[in-house]
Amino acid sequence: MTLTLKRSLLxxxxxxxxxGSFVSLALAETEEDTTVSATTTISxxxxxxxxGSYSDTATLTVFIGNLIQALLTATGILFLVLTVWAGIIYxxxxxxxxxxxxxxxxxxxxxxxxxxxxxAYALTSYVIGAIATASEASTETD
Numbered sequence: 629m630t631l632t633l634k635r636s637l638l639x640x641x642x643x644x645x646x647x648g649s650f651v652s653l654a655l656a657e658t659e660e661d662t663t664v665s666a667t668t669t670i671s672x673x674x675x676x677x678x679x680g681s682y683s684d685t686a687t688l689t690v691f692i693g694n695l696i697q698a699l700l701t702a703t704g705i706l707f708l709v710l711t712v713w714a715g716i717i718y719x720x721x722x723x724x725x726x727x728x729x730x731x732x733x734x735x736x737x738x739x740x741x742x743x744x745x746x747x748a749y750a751l752t753s754y755v756i757g758a759i760a761t762a763s764e765a766s767t768e769t770d
Contacts, residue, residue, distance in 0.1 A: 696749075700745070703741075703742065704742075707741070710737075717730060718731035718735075
């Protein structure tokens with residue numbers, strides 16, 4: 629074995645031992661009441677991890693709102709990936725007109741898609757807000 633390989637193996641082994649000792653300390657069990665149900669433990673863990681934003685009484689509207697937020701986030705990530713990919717194609721085109729047209733087409737398509745999705749969200753949000761306001765106004769007068 630070469631000297632560099634030996635040093636790498638020794639360094640890796642030292643790191644493994646160091647982090648292994650931290651993991652064993654972190655996983656050490658404490659003396660607690662073991663009669664707590666799994667559901668209570670999971671709920672408490674989620675509450676601690678989410679710092680008060682987790683609710684086990686989530687309604688359908690909250691679920692749909694979270695789903696829409698996740699889809700909009702995925703759309704933004706997809707737009708970013710498509711734009712970066714098109715930029716890479718454009719930069720590596722080396723004067724090839726077909727690659728340049730393809731890259732420009734990808735950028736335009738990604739931008740149009742993003743505008744359509746954000747516009748649809750804005751329109752839907754406005755309509756739902758107007759319906760909710762009208763609904764609240766009609767129930768207050770009854």
